[in-house]
Amino acid sequence: MPLAGLLLDLLEGLCVSAEIFALTLLFALPLGLVVAFGRMSRWWALRQVSRVFVSVMRGTPLMLQLFFFYFGPYYIFGIPLKPSYRFAACIIAFSLNYSAYFAEIYRAGIESIPAGQHEAAKMLGFTRPQTFFRIVLPQVVKRILPPVTNEVITLVKDTSLAFTLSVMEMFTVAKMAASAHTTMLPFVVAGAFYYVFNYLVAWGMERIEKMLSYYR
Amino acid sequence: MEEILRVKDLRKSFGDNEVLHGVSFSLHRGDVLAVIGPSGGGKSTLLRCVTNLEPVSAGSIRIAGEDLVSGGAYAPRAVQRRICLRIGLVFQNFNLFPHFSVLRNVTEAQRVVLGRSREHAAAHAMDLLDKMGLSAKADAYPCELSGGQQQRVSIARALALDPEVLFFDEPTSALDPELTGEILKVIRGLAEEKMTMVIVTHEMAFARDVSDRVLFLDGGVVAEEGPPAEVFGAPNNERTREFLRRFAG
Numbered sequence A: 001m002p003l004a005g006l007l008l009d010l011l012e013g014l015c016v017s018a019e020i021f022a023l024t025l026l027f028a029l030p031l032g033l034v035v036a037f038g039r040m041s042r043w044w045a046l047r048q049v050s051r052v053f054v055s056v057m058r059g060t061p062l063m064l065q066l067f068f069f070y071f072g073p074y075y076i077f078g079i080p081l082k083p084s085y086r087f088a089a090c091i092i093a094f095s096l097n098y099s100a101y102f103a104e105i106y107r108a109g110i111e112s113i114p115a116g117q118h119e120a121a122k123m124l125g126f127t128r129p130q131t132f133f134r135i136v137l138p139q140v141v142k143r144i145l146p147p148v149t150n151e152v153i154t155l156v157k158d159t160s161l162a163f164t165l166s167v168m169e170m171f172t173v174a175k176m177a178a179s180a181h182t183t184m185l186p187f188v189v190a191g192a193f194y195y196v197f198n199y200l201v202a203w204g205m206e207r208i209e210k211m212l213s214y215y216r
Numbered sequence B: 001m002e003e004i005l006r007v008k009d010l011r012k013s014f015g016d017n018e019v020l021h022g023v024s025f026s027l028h029r030g031d032v033l034a035v036i037g038p039s040g041g042g043k044s045t046l047l048r049c050v051t052n053l054e055p056v057s058a059g060s061i062r063i064a065g066e067d068l069v070s071g072g073a074y075a076p077r078a079v080q081r082r083i084c085l086r087i088g089l090v091f092q093n094f095n096l097f098p099h100f101s102v103l104r105n106v107t108e109a110q111r112v113v114l115g116r117s118r119e120h121a122a123a124h125a126m127d128l129l130d131k132m133g134l135s136a137k138a139d140a141y142p143c144e145l146s147g148g149q150q151q152r153v154s155i156a157r158a159l160a161l162d163p164e165v166l167f168f169d170e171p172t173s174a175l176d177p178e179l180t181g182e183i184l185k186v187i188r189g190l191a192e193e194k195m196t197m198v199i200v201t202h203e204m205a206f207a208r209d210v211s212d213r214v215l216f217l218d219g220g221v222v223a224e225e226g227p228p229a230e231v232f233g234a235p236n237n238e239r240t241r242e243f244l245r246r247f248a249g
């Protein structure tokens, strides 16, 4: 098997993996904040809805959720399945799933900020949104960086689950190449790529942590 | 002198535990009121109610001619905010914003809340930090300061909005004994400039020295109120006498 061809195929797959990764973060990070707000809402109904959402998203397999969001429109609404929907379904499932994990991290982070910070801000005349975005959130970001790093690293590896919807990400490509040429090599190379990907992610997160270490 | 704060029949309950049983007092512009009394007597709760951090259960609070709460009914939120912009509170444990430099701690509210320009806010902040003996620390972060320095920053932060009344809740209680002096000196300086202040404190000598009136709060009631010479010199109330014996040593 020509190594150059394999590398190119895997790199192409890696691009799709990176795309899933980036889009998931793009949607899940802010969505998680919305869900966290729901969890801490004054309104009972909103609290319950977000609580159930988080509980279900964390309590069922991501793989099952991928199937659910891919086949759901067909089984529930009878909308014909288009192959082009695979990728979108994949992003929907990943984003919703990860938003639940991020929501819990955010919530813990927000609740860990001492009441005194809110009180000091209130005494200085800050409105509630000003208090949240200027005083609370920056401190929350610093506190939640380690657990967020964990999730982000898990996400890099989880992108391989998109193979269940035959999205042409790196693991799907590797699996196809391995069975076509009866060799382990694609898995070894894909493994190395995942490792480097995560190495870079960890390095980046560490840089951010360092940037925020100017205060305690 | 103009009356700047009037508290009338203030009651406060947590659940069915009433901790303030109808507290009344008033304060004139330029005066310093020391609030003393045994721990658990309701001093912090009183301060938190008057500064609108805690809702009252009943009673009235009037600040600078406006009713914050009248007969248990609160003013609209916008009015509450306006009233609260005229007062400042210094906390026992500072509550500085750790992610902001000392300077930004003092400028942020000026910029965001009062809409002052960067230059104006910074100049005002530097004046105040200078007064607190902290101009060299403007670029430091709170975690790099001693407790006494942090408390002085928090006083500067409160003063930056030019409050008409400044409240202190045991401003030296979280400090090592050798650091309390620097804070008391700052407060004494403010008193000399005729800053209107309400100070909850366990520093009896300081309270006697700096205040125009003393309020002895015990078990959620005002057990004694008057000029320091009277309260400390010839207390009417047996509880006050006992308390002062224990504290004044």
Ligand SMILES: Nc1ncnc2c1ncn2[C@@H]1O[C@H](COP(=O)(O)OP(=O)(O)O)[C@@H](O)[C@H]1O
Pocket (backbone or CB within 6 Å): B014, B019, B037, B038, B039, B040, B041, B042, B043, B044, B045, B046
């Ligand atoms: N948030 C709260 N919830 C319930 N009880 C409280 C709360 N804050 C204060 N108390 C009670 O109110 C009483 C007065 O407390 P406090 O105002 O802190 O007294 P002081 O400041 O004079 O020591 C105490 O019995 C305390 O337990």
Ligand SMILES: [Mg+2]
Pocket (backbone or CB within 6 Å): B043, B044, B045, B170
């Ligand atoms: Mg107290």
